[in-house]
Amino acid sequence: MDENPHTPEQPHSPTDRQQDHPLFAKPPVPPPPAGPDHHQPAGGKRARSRVGVLAAGAAVVAALVGGAGGAAIVTAADGGSSGSAASALGSATGQTVANTGSDVSAVARKVLPSVVQVDVTTADGEAIGSGVILSEDGKILTNAHVVDGAVGDVEVTLSDGTTYRASVLGADTTADIAVLQAHGASGLTPATLGDSASVQVGQEVVAIGSPAGLQNTVTSGIVSAVDRHLSELNRRQEQPSPFGGRQAFDQAAGTPSYTAIQTDASINHGNSGGPLVNTSGEVIGINSAMYSPSSGSIGIGFAIPIDDAKAIVDNIENGT
Secondary structure (H helix, E strand, O other): OOOOOOOOOOOOOHHHHHHHOOOOEOOOOOOOOOOOOOOOOOOOEEEOOOOEEEEEHHHHHHHOOOOOOOOOOOOOOHHHOOEEEEEOOOOOOOEOOOOOOOOHHHHHHHHHHHEEEEEEEEOOEEEEEEEEEOOOOOEEEEOHHHHOOEOOOEEEEOOOOEEEEEEEEEEEOOOOEEEEEEOOOOOOOOOEEOOHHHOOOOOEEEEEEOHHHOOOEEEEEEEEEEEEEHHHHHHHOOOEOOOOOEOOEEOOOOOOOOEEEEEOOOOOOOOOOOEEEOOOOEEEEEEEEEEOOOOOOOOOEEEEEHHHHHHHHHHHHHOO
8 A cells, every 4th residue: 555645646755644644743833931941840840931922913823834734733812912912832621622512611620630642752853742741650542643653752741740750662653653651650540441333423532642843632533434444545535526626634644544534623733642532531532633625623533443453552562
């Protein structure tokens, strides 16, 4: 199978492929914090300073190209001000979107402490993704494509800004699942893993992650389909689009192949590896890809069912 998801007439370098992947992109670069330098204390962790990003409206839009589909990520200032402020980390309660059914805020409060941002350095530069805490001592579930090509350790940031260095324990590129181990971690908040076999079309779901590097972002929607075969979508990616041009299904190099949960919850660059949860705050899937005939989210995202992810995690931990 062709590992390059782009059309022949639009060749891309490996760096381009990583940057163009819909769920895996460089975060906006914040200005340096004012005041004295912050040093990492002993124990392998440090508290990340919450840096406010101040920019003109046009600059904010430019920084979020490809990530602006996530509702309520950045809100313009009242009164038509030419500037707005956004936090690259977000608040402990995250950024939420309106939901007419269940209490998304309650779900966010429960799940956010179990979600991390994953910062990766590769030979081509830096990139960002998300992850789900599995254990109090720092085992973390993410996508394999998030840490693919990582040079040395990666950095994970908790919802409160605390950071740890982490190593990759193992990865399954076909299933697009990887397990990390945060160094020196203790007392973390593991996510509650649900049952993806019971997922129903039409049920409400919440996605949490770091689109465009905006950590603690929360979006909501419904399950729009189940048992979606991504390998079939890959075969269709070069078909003409009824809207002109070609439709494209974007995935990382390596062409993961799995049966996914489809959702209309907004999923964008940086959401990879983050959780898709039900209204009880249970993780039912790991956000991994989106269908994009152009750029940005069009409301068709995909998550690896958590039952499948758990089986892969067990294999990685057991060395099988």
